[in-house]
Structure formats: C-alpha cells, structure tokens
Amino acid sequence: MGHFSSVFNGLAKSLAMKKRSKCSGREAAEAMAKEAKRNHSILHSSGTVNVDGSNNFASIFSKRGKKGVNQDCCIVWEEFGCQEDMIFCGIFDGHGPWGHYVSRSVRESMPSSLLCNWQETLSQTSLDPDVDLETQKKQQRFNIWEHSYLKTCAAIDRELEQNRKIDSFFSGTTALSIVRQGELIVIANVGDSRAVLATTSDDGNLVSVQLTIDFKPNLPEES
Numbered sequence: 001m002g003h004f005s006s007v008f009n010g011l012a013k014s015l016a017m018k019k020r021s022k023c024s025g026r027e028a029a030e031a032m033a034k035e036a037k038r039n040h041s042i043l044h045s046s047g048t049v050n051v052d053g054s055n056n057f058a059s060i061f062s063k064r065g066k067k068g069v070n071q072d073c074c075i076v077w078e079e080f081g082c083q084e085d086m087i088f089c090g091i092f093d094g095h096g097p098w099g100h101y102v103s104r105s106v107r108e109s110m111p112s113s114l115l116c117n118w119q120e121t122l123s124q125t126s127l128d129p130d131v132d133l134e135t136q137k138k139q140q141r142f143n144i145w146e147h148s149y150l151k152t153c154a155a156i157d158r159e160l161e162q163n164r165k166i167d168s169f170f171s172g173t174t175a176l177s178i179v180r181q182g183e184l185i186v187i188a189n190v191g192d193s194r195a196v197l198a199t200t201s202d203d204g205n206l207v208s209v210q211l212t213i214d215f216k217p218n219l220p221e222e223s
Contacts, residue, residue, distance in 0.1 A: 041077065071100040101166045176212065
C-alpha cells in the first residue's frame with residue numbers, strides 16, 4: 001500500500017516560514033490562509049483574483065437587496081492549501097436576524113477547517129498502487145473530500161452552537177462550496193444557493209448547466 005504523505009509539502013513550507021515548532025493542523029491551515037490573503041490569492045468581496053503565473057481567473061460580485069443588511073458572504077481561494085492545482089470557492093447566504101453573522105462565521109471557518117481535515121484524512125489514507133484506472137483514482141480522491149467535508153460541517157455546526165455571541169437557533173446560512181483539484185470538481189451544498197456551470201454546445205453557443213439542487217421545504221426529499 002502506498003502512503004500519501006508527500007502532499008504535505010505546501011503545509012511544511014508554510015510552517016517553516018512561520019518558524020513554528022509546534023502547531024496544530026487547524027492553526028497551520030489558518031496560517032496558510034493569512035499568508036494567502038497577504039499574497040492576494042484570497043478574495044472576500046467584489047473584485048477579481050488572478051495569481052501570477054496561473055491560468056485561473058475568478059471574480060466575485062455581491063449587491064445588497066431591499067431587505068436591509070446584505071447577508072451574503074463569499075470567498076475564492078486560489079492555490080488552496082498551497083496546491084497549485086486547487087481552488088476553493090464558497091457562497092454563504094445568511095437568513096434570520098443574525099444571518100449575516102452566521103454566514104461570515106462559516107465563511108471564515110470552513111476553508112481552514114476543510115483544509116485541515118483534508119490533510120489529516122489524506123495522511124491517514126493508503127491507496128492501492130495497483131489501481132490504474134483514472135476513474136478509480138478520482139473516486140478515491142472524491143471519497144477523501146467527502147469524508148473531510150462531513151467532518152468540517154459537523155465541527156462548524158458545533159462551533160456555532162457553542163458561540164454565545166451569535167444566536168444560530170433562529171438564524172443560519174446556506175453553504176455552497178466547490179473545490180477544484182486538477183480536473184476533479186467536488187461540490188458541497190446545503191440550502192438554496194445554486195452552482196451553475198457555463199459550457200459550450202457543439203454549435204458553439206453558451207449553455208448553462210445547473211450543478212446543484214435548491215434544497216427547499218417543498219421538496220419531497222426534504223419532508
């Protein structure tokens with residue numbers, strides 16, 4: 001069985017720069033997020049992000065509606081976790097009187113927590129070296145992300161429940177996030193925010209493809 005420890009090069013470099021002899025995975029991930037902000041590879045508000053030498057180009061736009069406080073929050077993190085082939089995108093639409101605080105809290109917590117759980121799961125995962133099919137390799141990578149997302153969402157839910165400064169009982173947020181790792185795209189969605197893929201048809205016309213389901217109370221699956 002082959003081990004996956006080599007993927008931690010980015011994390012090790014970050015720790016070396018910070019000169020921290022002892023640091024938990026979450027603290028290391030948060031340190032990487034701070035470094036990414038300084039390098040302008042994280043975007044939190046309307047604008048664009050394009051890391052030098054990257055072929056990726058991301059933009060964000062948010063506008064307050066007529067209901068009062070804008071409870072939308074978003075994030076784009078290029079080179080997610082110091083991995084050149086990864087990008088994290090998230091949109092969080094708060095609701096309720098404390099919705100804007102909940103959405104901001106989730107936006108701040110999710111990327112670092114997910115990165116920490118992904119690295120931890122990766123370090124504990126052994127892959128069969130005899131697996132040659134690309135589809136099987138993608139499935140293994142997806143399983144790692146799925147496990148990491150489940151741990152992350154459970155941890156964030158506990159954090160919100162224990163946060164005495166935010167009343168999350170009558171307030172909450174949607175949470176739609178996408179991780180692109182090479183050619184693999186992983187989508188995690190709670191609520192009715194929507195992910196749409198723009199592609200082209202055979203005749204060259206632009207076509208939209210809805211990637212997520214709007215989770216609403218009137219869905220039979222939600223009853």
